[in-house]
Amino acid sequence: xxxxxxxxxxxxxxxxxxxxxxxxxxxxxxxxxxxxxxxxxxxxxxxxxxxxxxxxxxxxxxxxxxxxxxxxxxxxxxxxxxxxxxxxxxxxxxxxxxxxxxxxxxxxxxxxxxxxxxxxxxxxxxxxxxxxxxxxxxxxxxxxxxxxxxxxxxxxxxxxxxxxxxxxxxxxxxxxxxxxxxxxxxxxxxxxxxxxxxxxxxxxxxxxxxxxxxxxxxxxxxxxxxxxxxxxxxxxxxxxxxxxxxxxxxxxxxxxxxxxxxxxxxxxxxxxxxxxxxxxxxxxxxxxxxxxxxxxxxxxxxxxxxx
Amino acid sequence: xxxxxxxxxxxxxxxxxxxxxxxxxxxxxxxxxxxxxxxxxxxxxxxxxxxxxxxxxxxxxxxxxxxxxxxxxxxxxxxxxxxxxxxxxxxxxxxxxxxxxxxxxxxxxxxxxxxxxxxxxxxxxxxxxxxxxxxxxxxxxxxxxxxxxxxxxxxxxxxxxxxxxxxxxxxxxxxxxxxxxxxxxxxxxxxxxxxxxxxxxxxxxxxxxxxxxxxxxxxxxxxxxxxxxxxxxxxxxxxxxxxxxxxxxxxxxxxxxxxxxxxxxxxxxxxxxxxxxxxxxxxxxxxxxxxxxxxxxxxxxxxxxxxxxxxxxxxxxxxxxxxxxxxxxxxxxxxxxxxxxxxxxxxxxxxxxxxxxxxxxxxxxxxxxxx
Numbered sequence: 001x002x003x004x005x006x007x008x009x010x011x012x013x014x015x016x017x018x019x020x021x022x023x024x025x026x027x028x029x030x031x032x033x034x035x036x037x038x039x040x041x042x043x044x045x046x047x048x049x050x051x052x053x054x055x056x057x058x059x060x061x062x063x064x065x066x067x068x069x070x071x072x073x074x075x076x077x078x079x080x081x082x083x084x085x086x087x088x089x090x091x092x093x094x095x096x097x098x099x100x101x102x103x104x105x106x107x108x109x110x111x112x113x114x115x116x117x118x119x120x121x122x123x124x125x126x127x128x129x130x131x132x133x134x135x136x137x138x139x140x141x142x143x144x145x146x147x148x149x150x151x152x153x154x155x156x157x158x159x160x161x162x163x164x165x166x167x168x169x170x171x172x173x174x175x176x177x178x179x180x181x182x183x184x185x186x187x188x189x190x191x192x193x194x195x196x197x198x199x200x201x202x203x204x205x206x207x208x209x210x211x212x213x214x215x216x217x218x219x220x221x222x223x224x225x226x227x228x229x230x231x232x233x234x235x236x237x238x239x240x241x242x243x244x245x246x247x248x249x250x251x252x253x254x255x256x257x258x259x260x261x262x263x264x265x266x267x268x269x270x271x272x273x274x275x276x277x278x279x280x281x282x283x284x285x286x287x288x289x290x291x292x293x294x295x296x297x298x299x300x301x302x303x304x305x306x307x
Numbered sequence: 308x309x310x311x312x313x314x315x316x317x318x319x320x321x322x323x324x325x326x327x328x329x330x331x332x333x334x335x336x337x338x339x340x341x342x343x344x345x346x347x348x349x350x351x352x353x354x355x356x357x358x359x360x361x362x363x364x365x366x367x368x369x370x371x372x373x374x375x376x377x378x379x380x381x382x383x384x385x386x387x388x389x390x391x392x393x394x395x396x397x398x399x400x401x402x403x404x405x406x407x408x409x410x411x412x413x414x415x416x417x418x419x420x421x422x423x424x425x426x427x428x429x430x431x432x433x434x435x436x437x438x439x440x441x442x443x444x445x446x447x448x449x450x451x452x453x454x455x456x457x458x459x460x461x462x463x464x465x466x467x468x469x470x471x472x473x474x475x476x477x478x479x480x481x482x483x484x485x486x487x488x489x490x491x492x493x494x495x496x497x498x499x500x501x502x503x504x505x506x507x508x509x510x511x512x513x514x515x516x517x518x519x520x521x522x523x524x525x526x527x528x529x530x531x532x533x534x535x536x537x538x539x540x541x542x543x544x545x546x547x548x549x550x551x552x553x554x555x556x557x558x559x560x561x562x563x564x565x566x567x568x569x570x571x572x573x574x575x576x577x578x579x580x581x582x583x584x585x586x587x588x589x590x591x592x593x594x595x596x597x598x599x600x601x602x603x604x605x606x607x608x609x610x611x612x613x614x615x616x617x618x619x620x621x622x623x624x625x626x627x628x629x630x631x632x633x634x635x636x637x638x639x640x641x642x643x644x645x646x647x648x649x650x651x652x653x654x655x656x657x658x659x660x661x662x663x664x665x666x667x668x669x670x671x672x673x674x675x676x677x678x
Contacts, residue, residue, distance in 0.1 A: 072515065072517065140537055240530055245527060265492040265520070266519075
């Protein structure tokens with residue numbers, strides 16, 4: 001009898017040793033994989049820095065505020081593109097916020113279930129799945145003529161393409177990010193809170209304003225930040241409708257250019273090494289701009305939620 | 308506290324690894340490429356019949372037709388990557404391809420990086436046409452070099468400008484504002500067009516210059532030929548430059564342009580070929596823009612295959628060099644008959660002779676490959 005007991009005990013110990021080892025291996029592989037992502041990001045940054053060293057040496061800080069981009073005479077200033085990137089992204093963000101918040105509240109609070117809600121939710125997620133070059137084509141052939149006729153009515157130069165058209169395209173492309181995340185956040189508001197507010201005689205609008213929005217604020221803002229990141233880096237769709245002129249836009253209807261689209265446009269045919277290096281430095285600047293905006297955004301979210 | 312310091316240590320280690328990694332890939336790019344290329348040539352040795360090429364997108368449709376025909380004839384596989392002229396030159400510099408193709412001769416800097424002599428073999432020529440959108444005008448407009456340059460300098464801004472009406476007597480031209488369109492992506496087409504403008508207009512030459520991308524004084528940029536023609540089609544009063552082949556295939560209307568001899572020339576395959584029928588330099592490195600040929604269309608240019616003059620590098624076999632040279636020889640002779648159908652301009656007799664001489668100058672260990 002005791003023999004059997006001993007064998008059973010030995011087997012149990014063996015099993016748990018194996019289990020512990022398995023756990024360790026699992027944990028180690030998780031750490032390794034997450035670290036590899038960190039390695040990639042840091043290596044990425046360093047590659048950008050090293051490759052753009054010739055341009056940094058030759059141009060210095062003038063690269064950031066220079067207003068001329070002239071590959072023929074080796075004059076490189078990225079200011080118009082920096083401005084174009086920030087203008088299109090923030091304009092798109094401002095236009096998109098009412099739409100994405102409204103969708104989030106509508107799907108999270110008013111119609112959380114049912115076929116219509118599912119349909120709408122899938123449609124919004126589909127927007128995010130459409131390849132950006134298709135947005136570009138659609139923008140060029142459908143949106144741009146509409147913008148042009150609008151420009152004719154308000155009496156500005158009717159280019160059609162430009163900062164405004166790009167912002168509209170970006171708006172459509174980034175809505176799903178803020179809307180989906182926002183919807184989840186709105187749904188996660190505990191019903192006990194909402195019911196308590198109703199019990200106190202609050203109307204639905206008051207519940208949204210005083211309970212749901214404050215509770216889900218950090219999630220909504222995180223969604224906005226996510227969509228801003230998407231807008232900053234978007235290349236293809238913007239390239240096709242922004243007009244690609246390297247002058248400083250004098251209004252939101254003027255044509256312009258963004259950092260991402262300059263890289264996409266000129267990288268393949270960049271003949272001189274300084275030119276190539278300057279294009280990579282644009283990539284570095286874009287990288288840093290994204291990092292800075294993300295950090296500032298996180299700060300803002302933290303401040304809002306701790307209040 | 309302990310955990311924090313541990314995290315800190317891990318982070319430091321990670322960044323150290325990352326720095327090391329990027330330094331070795333970044334700084335040692337030359338040497339690492341070298342070893343990669345030796346590997347590739349070693350594996351694709353003399354036994355298998357494959358040639359690698361990379362470069363111009365402009366010539367890609369012609370090359371794929373020619374290479375598939377040549378494959379039927381000889382069984383030689385030719386793999387051509389249309390990654391752009393600049394990319395092709397870079398790949399040839401790194402010796403990862405057997406030949407490159409560029410719409411412009413090597414610049415001094417590029418030639419210096421190659422280190423050894425590179426042969427330019429003209430493959431065919433292409434023209435750049437001035438397309439416009441004036442629905443009211445039924446006749447084909449005539450344009451002079453001066454007018455084109457001033458439109459692109461932003462000095463002529465209305466279609467009924469006296470400079471345009473004077474050269475188009477009898478044509479009623481509306482007062483539509485001109486919308487200038489140009490390529491936004493770096494391209495050989497832009498290079499040919501800006502080279503032409505630099506030749507015919509001193510102000511353009513000093514202010515803007517020539518290149519695959521330039522600092523445009525005015526106008527909107529569209530991506531690729533479709534982007535530019537899209538801008539033109541959508542805007543009444545639009546003007547832009549596109550490849551001849553693209554314009555023919557998409558039924559765009561385009562202008563006759565006055566050449567050096569004073570003739571107004573309709574851009575087509577014959578007039579583009581004619582532009583190359585002039586006395587060419589022995590190395591064929593010439594921009595054809597503003598040609599001397601009386602019946603030649605003035606805005607055109609060659610595309611060149613690029614190979615090293617000395618073919619014995621990276622342990623390449625003599626067979627491989629022979630295959631490459633024979634293939635190029637075929638392209639400038641029998642291969643030319645595929646140009647017409649694809650709207651490329653075949654080489655002029657003068658250009659073929661030059662190309663033959665250039666191919667004959669290629670060597671393997673100092674000995675001529677083609678007899």
